[in-house]
Amino acid sequence: MNTSLETHPTRIRLRAQPLTVEAFAEFGEVITSDGNTPLLINDGMTERFHALALVDTGDHGGHALINLFHAQPYALPMTLSSMERHPLGSQAFMPLDAQPFIVVVAPIGEHVEPADLRAFITDGRQGVNYRRGVWHHSLIALNTPARFMVVDRGGPGDNCDVVPIGDGAGVVLELDETQP
Numbered sequence: 001m002n003t004s005l006e007t008h009p010t011r012i013r014l015r016a017q018p019l020t021v022e023a024f025a026e027f028g029e030v031i032t033s034d035g036n037t038p039l040l041i042n043d044g045m046t047e048r049f050h051a052l053a054l055v056d057t058g059d060h061g062g063h064a065l066i067n068l069f070h071a072q073p074y075a076l077p078m079t080l081s082s083m084e085r086h087p088l089g090s091q092a093f094m095p096l097d098a099q100p101f102i103v104v105v106a107p108i109g110e111h112v113e114p115a116d117l118r119a120f121i122t123d124g125r126q127g128v129n130y131r132r133g134v135w136h137h138s139l140i141a142l143n144t145p146a147r148f149m150v151v152d153r154g155g156p157g158d159n160c161d162v163v164p165i166g167d168g169a170g171v172v173l174e175l176d177e178t179q180p
Contacts, residue, residue: 014104017120018120019103019123023118024103024120027105027131034125057153060088065154067150067151068096068148069093071101071148072141080165084160086130086159087159088132091129091151091152092129095146097144097146101140102140103128104120104173105119106135107134109135112166
């Protein structure tokens, strides 16, 4: 199933597709143990899924931060009006409550056009790591409040740019009726 972007005279609609490693590769890494071979550690009592994503803290005194986010759910359809990026480092989101969430991204560049948007829905166990400079919407939890571990860059410098989408008219995000 592909993400579809439909244009109507009064609105643009963006539909979320299932999150896969291949479909998300342009924007960063999918954080999942699925398809990865673990290393056995702690006398064989623990499986370690090693190096699933790169934490990029950039230069100029950056350091990794581990944060907890508590997100309230959005009702769909919803209008997306802006996107953000972190020019100095990556940002990773890992769900703690096994709740699906939506990821909206656009390629690295100076502007975000509606036709460049891609939307993905996670299976509730997958996380994402946005590459430095990748445009993304703020966290979109679904159905119920959800908690996330977030790893990103701390340190000097302005590490969050926010811009309107296209001409600022926004894009309507909705789930495909065939999605669970």
